[in-house]
Amino acid sequence: MTISAQYGLIDQKEYFNKIVASKSLANYYLLKKGDFAYNKSYSTGYPYGTIKRLNKYDKGAVSTLYICFKPRNIDSNFLEQYFETDKWYKKIYKIAVEGARNHGLLNIAISDFFNTKHYIPKSKDEQIKISKFLEIVDEKIDLLEKKKEIKLKIKEYYIQQIFLEDWDNKIKFYDYKPLNEITFYQEGPGVRNYQYTNKGVKLLNVGNFVKNKLILENTDRYISKEEAYGKYKHFLVDEGDLLIACSGIKAEYFNEKIAFAEKKDLPLCMNTSTMRFKSLDDNYLNLNYLKWYFQTPLFKKEIFRILTGSAQFNFGPTHLKYLKILIPPLDYQIKIGNFMDLIKENIDYIDIKIKLMKQFKKGLLQKMFV
Template sequence: DWEQRKLVDLVDRVTRKNQDLVSELPLTISAQYGLIDQNEFFDKRVASKDVSGYYLIENGEFAYNKSTSTDAPWGAIKRLDRYKNGVLSTLYIVFGIKENNPVDSDFLVSYYSTNLWHKGIHEIAAEGARNHGLLNIAPADFFETKLMIPQDIEEQKKIGKYFEELERLITLHQRKCEETKTLKKYMLQKMFPQNGHSVPEIRFSGFTEDWEQRKFADFTWDAGKRNKEDLDLEPYAITNEHGFIRQRDAHDDFGYMKDTDRKAYNIVQPNSFAYNPARINVGSIGYYKGVENVIVSSLYEVFQTDNYVNDRFLWHWLKSDEFPRWIEKLQEGSVRLYFYYDKLCECQLYMPSLEEQEKIATFLDDLDHLITLHQHKCEELQNIKKFMLKNMFI
């Protein structure tokens, strides 16, 4: 059976001051990143210049930040893992596990990732509860809070190890995702010609010919047709993040078209691009690769390309640094800036043979798939963690 224990039976309060300036590293607690360097988290130092009066916290010790936030309505309790030591404001409550190890440290880290301890904090928070966003909690009351733990320390270790491993996997996929995004950004710069050059810096072997400069007017045409016959087609919207998305799945700002006159909307055929001329500067463009026609707001510009253009190649160019430069140069308007199809037609890009376009598109698509894979893996693991945190503790 698990047993109820008071925190004071398991840990000792730490009140050592940094009077010998053992550390000059001011820390803060983030609900997401744990105990972290203030400079890294805030991009500035919040601590005062003289940190000799601060608490000195050592690696493996815990701290409770009584500041509340959306992510941490009752504050956050984290262990110092990233650094050998650091300093914390005396507003924090710092503690370490007792010498006879009555509780496993990793188990405690996992326990304080649940919301089971919130009830105890809620009960001791003084009336008025908050002072400048800080919960009004006396350290003596904090250490009287109770938690349920397995009597067998081996079970504690198993649970702690399990969550440590989950966290390691989540971090691994997050890092892989960021690395792949960085690689893609780099390759977008290097695989398209820059600064007036007619060839890119990085090419696949076997391709040596110069790329040809072409205007959008040469290889695209306006493909937006009004839904005059009032066909019952699925309404779509375009978001910055996801491109084409069914309007019913989109944000409320788009509204829903069930009571709208569908004849006023544009038909979009498969393999078409569409964008919002008022939001193209923030990436509001999509490519529709479905198999059936859909409809979008008549505010959108819709276009298709000639058969010597690989649409995925063009898509990646539109997402490179080059396209936003053209938008900035050509968009028009006084209060709100617009970028209609006639302006798009003035844009120019260098284009290789269809075979080289396909190679580039496939390479960049593969990077996109890798990014998505790591994102999905991350979400999956976070869902498992959330479920297990809910079900492995009492």
């Protein structure tokens, strides 16, 4: 088993899609359901590692690099919630050997770990009340996350049905056109680091694409107005352009790296690893339909066929000239785009509720634990 900060103690096969432990378990600790394990490996957002309880399985084997323990004289559910806070970090900070970090692991002696002191309510009844209240919040978060998973499956189902089902008939009755005959597309220039400035015109980069929106408020990449409106003026983004990240991303994240340019985003200059699309005839091709077409398995399959062997999406105009897309009548394109947008908006709304609930719980944890 391994410890994930997000998923807790989880089977390696489920988490890594393979077993990374040795075949012999002679030198592993055996955990039983309800036992805790401390992973001393630090990562972004978890500077002192993570402590998780075994909940999902009746038992499991973990590396001896973990510190394992069974709760005594304390409500186990309360303890699990306590380790979701950062209140125990300062205890670890005091015992971690300064400057000694071996292969991503904090250097913490087992005896020092168990000698740390923590502030907890003396009354077990109070511990239980706190944990039960927080469990109700967790249940609400879990329900929202399950609801989101269902909506995502519904979205994938409709993408499959709308774009791929009954393909042979769709080919007969719909147009099937090369992308370069129905769109203008353009990749951004290779702006060099020495050209970056602290102000001027924002430069678009892959990191600005977040869940189908452009997030530019905190960008630190600019190009001077002289260059933007000079030699790069034909790379300036227009309102309504369909923008994508086309390089250095895994296929499973590509769907989130597609967004329309809005008026608030301008002025904006394209940069390397990004592309934009314009319809050559708005009465023939609806760009919102194209946005959803890009998210189909069919599009990804065609891209990988052209790329031949690449594990990442790294494509540009030279690759897209070989690509054809299915073009139904315009009114049907618009209906498809609007329908898929409604599903996406519903998922985004659930996402917001999950985020707010997690913030609410974080606030509770800060107040309930010393």
